[in-house]
Amino acid sequence: MDGIMSKNNSEYLIERNDNIYEVVIGLEVHAQVTSNSKLFSSSSTKFGAEPNTQVSLVDAAFPGMLPVINEYCVKQAIKTGIGLKAKINNKSVFDRKNYFYADLPQGYQISQYKYPIVGEGNVILDMPEGQKYVGIERLHLEQDAGKSIHDIDPSNTLVDLNRSGVALMEIVSKPDLRSPDEVNAYIKKLRSIMRYLGTCDGNMQEGSLRADVNVSVRIKGSTELGTRCEIKNVNSIKFMQMAIIYEANRQVDLIEEGEEIDQETRLFDTKKNETRSMRSKEDAHDYRYFPDPDLLPLEITDEFIDQLKSEIPELPDDKKKRFIDEFKISPYEATILVSDIDTAKYFEEVVAKMGKNRDMKLAVNWITGELFAVLNNKNIEIAHSPISAKNLAKLINLIKNGTISGKIAKTIFELMMDGDIDPQIIVEEKGLKQQSDPKALEALIDKIINDNREKAIEYKQGKEKLFGFFVGQAMKASGGKANPQLINEILKKKL
Amino acid sequence: MTEITSLSLFELIKNIKEKKISSNEAAKSFVDRSEKSKKLNTYVTENFENCLKLSKEFDNKPNFDLKLPGIPIAVKDLFCTNEVRTTAGSNILNNFVPSYESTVTQNIWNEGGILLGKLNCDEFAMGSSNETSFFGNVQNPIAKNLVPGGSSGGSSSALAANLTPVTIGTDTGGSIRQPASFTGTVGLKPTYGSCSRYGIVAFASSLDQAGPMSKDVKDSSILLEVISSFDKKDSTSIDFKRNNYSSELTRNIKGIKIGIPKEYRVDGMPGEIENLWKKGIEYAKDCGAEIIDISLPHTSYALPTYYIVAPAEASSNLARYDGVKYGLRSSGESLIDMYEKTRSEGFGEEVKRRIMIGTYVLSSGYYDAYYLKAQKVRQLIKKDFDDAYNKVDAILTPSTPSSAFKIGEKSNDPVSMYLNDIFTVPVNLAGLPGISIPAGRDKNNYPLGLQIIGKPFDEQTVLNIAYSMEEKINYKNNITDWWME
Numbered sequence: 001m002d003g004i005m006s007k008n009n010s011e012y013l014i015e016r017n018d019n020i021y022e023v024v025i026g027l028e029v030h031a032q033v034t035s036n037s038k039l040f041s042s043s044s045t046k047f048g049a050e051p052n053t054q055v056s057l058v059d060a061a062f063p064g065m066l067p068v069i070n071e072y073c074v075k076q077a078i079k080t081g082i083g084l085k086a087k088i089n090n091k092s093v094f095d096r097k098n099y100f101y102a103d104l105p106q107g108y109q110i111s112q113y114k115y116p117i118v119g120e121g122n123v124i125l126d127m128p129e130g131q132k133y134v135g136i137e138r139l140h141l142e143q144d145a146g147k148s149i150h151d152i153d154p155s156n157t158l159v160d161l162n163r164s165g166v167a168l169m170e171i172v173s174k175p176d177l178r179s180p181d182e183v184n185a186y187i188k189k190l191r192s193i194m195r196y197l198g199t200c201d202g203n204m205q206e207g208s209l210r211a212d213v214n215v216s217v218r219i220k221g222s223t224e225l226g227t228r229c230e231i232k233n234v235n236s237i238k239f240m241q242m243a244i245i246y247e248a249n250r251q252v253d254l255i256e257e258g259e260e261i262d263q264e265t266r267l268f269d270t271k272k273n274e275t276r277s278m279r280s281k282e283d284a285h286d287y288r289y290f291p292d293p294d295l296l297p298l299e300i301t302d303e304f305i306d307q308l309k310s311e312i313p314e315l316p317d318d319k320k321k322r323f324i325d326e327f328k329i330s331p332y333e334a335t336i337l338v339s340d341i342d343t344a345k346y347f348e349e350v351v352a353k354m355g356k357n358r359d360m361k362l363a364v365n366w367i368t369g370e371l372f373a374v375l376n377n378k379n380i381e382i383a384h385s386p387i388s389a390k391n392l393a394k395l396i397n398l399i400k401n402g403t404i405s406g407k408i409a410k411t412i413f414e415l416m417m418d419g420d421i422d423p424q425i426i427v428e429e430k431g432l433k434q435q436s437d438p439k440a441l442e443a444l445i446d447k448i449i450n451d452n453r454e455k456a457i458e459y460k461q462g463k464e465k466l467f468g469f470f471v472g473q474a475m476k477a478s479g480g481k482a483n484p485q486l487i488n489e490i491l492k493k494k495l
Numbered sequence: 496m497t498e499i500t501s502l503s504l505f506e507l508i509k510n511i512k513e514k515k516i517s518s519n520e521a522a523k524s525f526v527d528r529s530e531k532s533k534k535l536n537t538y539v540t541e542n543f544e545n546c547l548k549l550s551k552e553f554d555n556k557p558n559f560d561l562k563l564p565g566i567p568i569a570v571k572d573l574f575c576t577n578e579v580r581t582t583a584g585s586n587i588l589n590n591f592v593p594s595y596e597s598t599v600t601q602n603i604w605n606e607g608g609i610l611l612g613k614l615n616c617d618e619f620a621m622g623s624s625n626e627t628s629f630f631g632n633v634q635n636p637i638a639k640n641l642v643p644g645g646s647s648g649g650s651s652s653a654l655a656a657n658l659t660p661v662t663i664g665t666d667t668g669g670s671i672r673q674p675a676s677f678t679g680t681v682g683l684k685p686t687y688g689s690c691s692r693y694g695i696v697a698f699a700s701s702l703d704q705a706g707p708m709s710k711d712v713k714d715s716s717i718l719l720e721v722i723s724s725f726d727k728k729d730s731t732s733i734d735f736k737r738n739n740y741s742s743e744l745t746r747n748i749k750g751i752k753i754g755i756p757k758e759y760r761v762d763g764m765p766g767e768i769e770n771l772w773k774k775g776i777e778y779a780k781d782c783g784a785e786i787i788d789i790s791l792p793h794t795s796y797a798l799p800t801y802y803i804v805a806p807a808e809a810s811s812n813l814a815r816y817d818g819v820k821y822g823l824r825s826s827g828e829s830l831i832d833m834y835e836k837t838r839s840e841g842f843g844e845e846v847k848r849r850i851m852i853g854t855y856v857l858s859s860g861y862y863d864a865y866y867l868k869a870q871k872v873r874q875l876i877k878k879d880f881d882d883a884y885n886k887v888d889a890i891l892t893p894s895t896p897s898s899a900f901k902i903g904e905k906s907n908d909p910v911s912m913y914l915n916d917i918f919t920v921p922v923n924l925a926g927l928p929g930i931s932i933p934a935g936r937d938k939n940n941y942p943l944g945l946q947i948i949g950k951p952f953d954e955q956t957v958l959n960i961a962y963s964m965e966e967k968i969n970y971k972n973n974i975t976d977w978w979m980e
Contacts, residue, residue, distance in 0.1 A: 057595060061815040063588065064575045064597060064694040066729050096811050098857070102830055107814020157830070159819065288857035290866060293700035293808050295730050 010127045012179030013220060014248060016256045020220040023248040024228075025183060025213065026137075026175035027240075029190060030168050031200040032144070032208040033076045039143050039167035040067030040110065047206050051149075051160040059165040061105035066294050069094075073167040074298065076199040077117050077141050078308050080169055083193045083315055084136050086121025088305050092140075094295045098288040103146035103159050111170075113289040116140035117298065123173075123193070124317055125185040126335045134186055135174030144168050169200065175214065175225060180241035187211070187237050188339065192316050196341045210235040215247045217255070226251070227261040231268050231275055243268040247275050319344055327351065333364045342383040343367070353393030359400045366396055370413055386417040395423040403427065404434050405484060436483040438490065441474075444482070445490050448473045459495055467491065499524035500657040504566065504714035507660050511564050518557070518565025518609070521660075522550035525567050525611055529658045534978040535634045537653040539572045540580045540613040549609045561607030562721050569659040571650045572613035573620055574600045574705070575694040579610065583696040584618040584628040584646075587816045587823045587841030597694025598729070599663060599705045599722045606721045611659055615649030618843045619813065620670055620698040622646050623915040626906050627845040634902075635678055636974050637941055641899045644674030644915075650708050651678040655972060661709040661718050665695060667702045668801050669895075669919025672931035675708055676894035676944030679933040679972040681961070682708045683715045684919075686951045687926035688733030691726030697812040699805040700731075702923040712932060712962040716740040719954060738955045746963040749783035751956065753947075754887035758794035759918060761896065768893050768943065771935045775891055775945045775964070778934075782963040787887050791879040796872045797921040802913060803856050803869035804924070809846075810853025816841060848909065877925045884950050889960055892918050894931040894944035918946060928954045932961045933970040942972065 014021040038045055041058040058065045081088050095113040096106075118139035125132040146164035150157050171190065177183050191202035191209060202209050211234055216226035229247060234240045246268075251261050265284070266275040291297075314322070316338045323334040323344075337347045350363050371392065375382055395412060398404045404412065404427060412423050412432065427433055435441060448470060449456050459466040474487045499521055502510065510516040526543045546567050553565035575581045575593040582588045596604070604610070617627040625633040625648025633648045635641035636656035643652035647664030651674030654662050664671040666684035675682025683706045690705040697703060707718035720741055725734040755776060760769070776786055818824035818837030825840050827833030842850070856865035883890065896917055905912045922929040928951070931944040945964070949957035 060820055062575075062593070062595070062821065063581070063583070063591070063696045063815070064593075064692070066693055068728060068730055098811050098814060100814065100817060100831075100834055102817075102819050105815060105820055107817060108811055286859050288811070288854065288859070288862075290807060290811070290857055290862070293731075294697075 010129065010179050010181035010185070012181070012248075014217070014252045016252055019256070021217045021248075021252050021255075022178055022220045023244065024175045024216045024218060024225060025177035025244060026228075027173045027177065027183065027186065027214070028212040029171040029173075029187070030210050030212075031080075031171060031190075031194060031202070033073050033141075033167035033169055034198055034200055035070065035073050035076060035167055037070055037072075038165040039070055039073050039141065041165055043165065045166050049162055051158075051162060053162065055161040055164065059105065059161055061107070067110060067292070069295065069298065070167065073141065074117070074300075075308060076167075077139060077169055078300065078305060079197050079312060080171075080194060080199045081118030081121065081139055082309055082312050083197050083199075084118070084121035084123060084139065084171070086136055086139065087119035088300065089115065089117055089119055090300050090302070091115065092117040092298045092300075094141075094292045094298065095289045096292045099285050101145065101148075102157060103148045103161070103164065105146065105161060105164060109143050109145065110292055110295070111142035112140035115297075117300075123186065123189050125182060125189055126331075127182065127185060132182065134176045134182075137172040137174050139169055139171045142168050142170055175216075180244050183213075183240055183244060184237050187240070189316070192339050192341070196313055196315050204236050207235060211240060213240055213243060215244055215251070216261075217248050217251045227263050229261070229263065229275070230265050232265055232278060234268055239268060239270055242273055243275055246273060250275070327360050329360055329364055333368070336368055337364070340382065342381065346382050346385065346389050349389035350393045350396070353390050354397055357397070357400060359396060362396045362399060363393075366392060370410065374417065386420060387413070388420050391416055391420055391422055398423055398427065402434060402436060402483060404432060405480070408432050408434065408480060432481060434483050435478050435481045436486060438486060441478075441482060441486055441490055442494075444477055445470075445474055445487070445494055448477060449494060456495060467495070470495065498657075500528045500660075502660065503710050504661045504717055507566060508564060508717070511566070512559045518550040518553040518567075519547065521565065522546050522567045522609065522611070525659060528656075529569075529611070529653075531979050532656055532658055535636060535652050535656055535658075536631050537614055537633055537649045537656070537658060538569070538612045539582055539584070539615050539630045539649070542579055542610045542612045546609050546611050553607065553609065558607060562717065563603060563606040563608040566608050566660060567611045568603060568608045569611040569614050569650075569653055569662055570600055570603075571616050571647050571662065571664045573616055573665050573696045574663065575696065576600055576610060576613065579613065581613065581696070582630070583620070584616045584630060585841065585843070585846070586629040587837070588696075589629070589823060591822050593694075595694060598691035598724065598726045599695065602722050602724055603663070608721075614647075614653050614662065617646035617648065617670075618846050619696065619809070620646035620665055620667055620703075621809070621845050621849055623669070623673055623912050624900070624902070624905065625649065626902065627843055629843060632902050634978060635899055636978065637678060637899065637972070638939075639977060640902050641941070642677065642902050644677035644899060646670040647674045647682070647708065651675055651680055651682070654678065654680050654708055654710065656974060661707060661714050663705055663718070663722060664708050665698075665703055665705050666919075666923065667698050667704075667805060668923050669916040671706045671708060672919050672929060672944070672946060673895050673915055675931040676933070676942065677899035679942030679970065680708060680710055681712055681715050681930065681932050682706065683719060683930040683954070683957070684922065684928065685719060685723060685954055686733075686928045687923075688731055689723045689737075689928070689952070689954070691724060691729040691732050693726055693728040699808040700812060701808060702801075702805060704923075712930075712958060712965050713741065713744060715930070716744045716958050716962075719958075723954075733952075735952050740955060740958055743955055744962055745959050746782070746966060748960050748963045751784045751889065751960065752787050752887040753779050753784045753960065754787050754789035754883050754890045756789050756791040756794065756883070756890060756892060758791050759892045761917060764896055765937075767937045768896060771943050771945065772891075772893050775934055778964045778967045779891060779960070781967050782960070784960065789883045789887060789890070791876075791883060791921070793872065793875045793879050794921055797876055797924055798913065798917055800869045800872045800876065801916065801920040801924060802852070803865050804873065806849040806853035807857050807866050808853070810850045810857065813842075813846070813850060845909070873924050876921055880921075880925045880927060880948075888950070888953075888956055890948040892946045892948065894918060894946040898937040898939065898941035898943050922946075922948050927951060928957050930957050930961045932965055932968070933972070934964075934968050935970070942970070
């Protein structure tokens with residue numbers, strides 16, 4: 001039987017002719033450093049500017065121009081390293097990676113080769129079957145290249161150097177990932193950590209986060225690594241997953257046919273959903289790396305690192321642990337709430353505004369349910385939520401203290417979106433307060449039983465299903481405002 | 496009164512400050528003499544009209560507090576000058592006009608200097624005879640068809656011919672000191688990190704240093720004071736306390752210890768160089784210095800080390816000249832074709848040779864054997880000097896293994912050409928200050944120079960020794976203006 005089988009949710013195995021293969025994946029993530037100016041020049045890094053308007057003499061590699069390191073970018077890289085629980089190297093070196101291309105003005109990229117600024121670390125993934133540690137090999141700083149535009153002029157390639165010299169962090173993972181699902185979780189976790197730190201906005205549409213994906217396959221249980229192929233510059237999680245599935249199956253097919261896998265660089269064609277060879281190992285560039293003589297080795301003191309450590313905010317893993325301990329929510333709920341820093345902030349604000357008599361269950365459900373649905377539908381970030389945390393907390397408290405029913409709350413929620421209106425005001429203006437006066441409800445129920453004598457008798461004779469009918473009639477008669485619990489109690493008594 | 500053009504910088508400044516000569520008179524004299532000296536081929540780009548105009552402006556509103564009040568100065572065409580063409584002696588930058596100014600030249604203009612023009616040099620400063628320039632050979636005013644040295648050959652020639660009162664060059668392996676030696680002038684390469692490299696067309700970044708070239712030692716001290724500055728725009732610029740080199744200049748060097756390195760007595764060195772060195776030792780003793788024999792054991796590895804490190808850096812530094820952004824662009828069928836044609840037509844033979852060498856020594860599989868090893872040897876050479884400086888304050892050597900040679904004599908033999916740098920190269924590898932002063936003549940009456948090497952940042956001692964010895968040597972160039980006939 002040919003096919004893809006899976007023992008649990010996030011495992012990805014390929015079965016061919018009684019052989020079971022697993023896929024081994026390592027990622028080189030290129031994350032744009034959040035910084036107003038470039039890695040070695042003072043040009044702006046703002047996205048979307050007119051072509052070639054954010055280019056200094058250094059970025060365009062004019063004769064005699066020299067790079068000067070941007071200290072802020074160095075701090076950002078160190079912070080990210082701390083977030084990855086990685087070793088920060090006291091000494092690192094900038095090297096030149098030499099190759100010719102029209103959008104590489106210097107004829108070399110300044111990068112870090114032998115001595116990166118950040119060494120080994122790890123990232124924890126929350127998978128359905130439990131936590132998984134993914135090793136980080138290194139993080140280094142490098143310059144981005146410009147952009148070659150091939151589709152504006154029919155006979156010329158145009159070059160935009162706005163991106164030339166922008167700081168990137170290349171984060172290299174160990175080959176610890178085993179499935180497209182894990183890749184998804186890894187990228188999201190990495191992005192989450194960097195967004196908490198404010199070191200990379202993680203915006204994949206704007207190219208702030210992209211990855212080279214290294215894929216190999218091997219018989220499940222084998223400890224040796226297969227020959228890998230590197231899929232260059234994939235800019236969305238979905239494409240990474242598609243590329244991995246295509247590439248892993250291609251490699252398994254080759255092995256099953258008794259052929260060798262060539263170590264090569266491949267490109268993912270998003271239209272055809274396939275990878276194809278870009279260059280073989282033999283054609284690989286000889287980048288002639290050597291230390292950039294224009295820059296001295298980067299020396300970082302322990303005091304400098306300690307200072308940055310003291311500026312690190314609470315990160316997702318710690319926040320998750322605290323949410324579970326402090327708010328008694330489930331690990332699953334905590335994972336969802338901490339995955340994005342703004343969601344976590346929103347949740348904590350709701351919790352704070354709910355006050356003493358807070359109801360965590362309601363808070364979690366309203367945020368991950370109603371609010372997420374609205375944000376998703378309208379494609380809005382939670383930071384720009386149409387309903388503030390303060391007003392959502394008020395709404396939850398109105399449910400909690402019995403002022404309104406959950407059902408009415410949904411109606412109020414809809415109304416609140418029109419300019420973040422205080423739910424208390426809506427309740428008062430629309431008279432939506434829950435009817436909880438037992439005497440009034442008794443009178444209301446008496447009338448219903450009177451009007452439906454026959455059904456009441458049937459119920460008494462054992463047709464218990466009819467109970468729901470009476471509840472519905474009571475709610476209808478109250479305009480939906482009756483307290484459902486009281487209705488139940490009174491009906492049971494009267495029937 | 497002596498002709499204006501034959502005055503030293505110090506004398507010229509004095510005359511201008513005392514209002515005996517106006518800036519415009521000075522500019523006119525140097526422009527006139529330069530106009531009459533086109534046969535020397537020293538200028539790549541003249542800035543004569545603008546210089547005359549600016550000198551008038553200076554005279555209308557003089558500021559005599561400046562260190563170079565209204566002084567016209569021609570500079571090597573490796574310094575980027577705002578709105579004045581800068582070629583680096585190369586066809587690939589034939590049409591290049593910078594929109595910015597190098598820090599070193601800016602320092603000169605800030606002190607009242609006025610640009611006379613841009614002086615010829617070996618292409619991208621790669622050469623020892625100025626023969627690799629796209630703009631042709633430069634004549635040494637000492638004698639017809641003699642090279643002026645290189646790469647700052649236009650600078651040394653213009654200086655010796657009195658076309659500029661002082662000038663600046665750059666020195667990667669001897670490009671200031673060797674041409675100074677060949678033309679009977681003074682040339683100082685400061686400590687690496689003393690003068691900013693910002694805006695200087697790069698050859699080999701870890702070795703390049705700008706420095707003054709002048710008719711006497713005092714003038715070099717004046718110019719060094721102007722051009723040496725800490726610059727944040729150059730990450731390798733060093734923030735050390737700079738002396739007031741000219742006012743602290745003294746001939747009192749009593750008790751200073753000067754080392755004589757035995758390894759500089761190389762095989763095949765002409766007897767007249769050996770004699771010059773011996774005489775130099777005697778002069779130094781006469782000045783009150785103590786002479787001490789020292790050893791710099793790794794000297795013989797300096798030249799091969801240099802010819803790995805410098806081309807390696809150059810091969811990368813010159814990658815930016817690709818026809819895409821500025822400079823020459825030849826048309827091609829494709830991007831690669833355009834690159835190949837542009838760089839084939841834009842670069843000369845010597846530059847291509849060094850790009851090839853540099854690319855080779857950095858290639859995977861060869862990197863460890865060449866580049867990495869060269870870096871290790873470089874450390875040993877540096878350590879040799881460190882050890883020596885535990886015993887001595889400065890070191891005295893010949894500047895070059897021979898006097899100036901004829902144009903064409905060595906142009907087909909690159910290795911023999913490279914040997915010219917044998918005494919100057921170790922100084923660059925170790926990042927030290929070194930000066931060449933004229934010290935005598937060979938059998939043809941061509942000038943010969945002696946080199947004084949100092950401790951890092953100790954330009955003052957180097958200048959003081961040179962200033963003191965200069966008085967004893969009492970060398971005077973005998974320029975006949977043969978090219979004007």
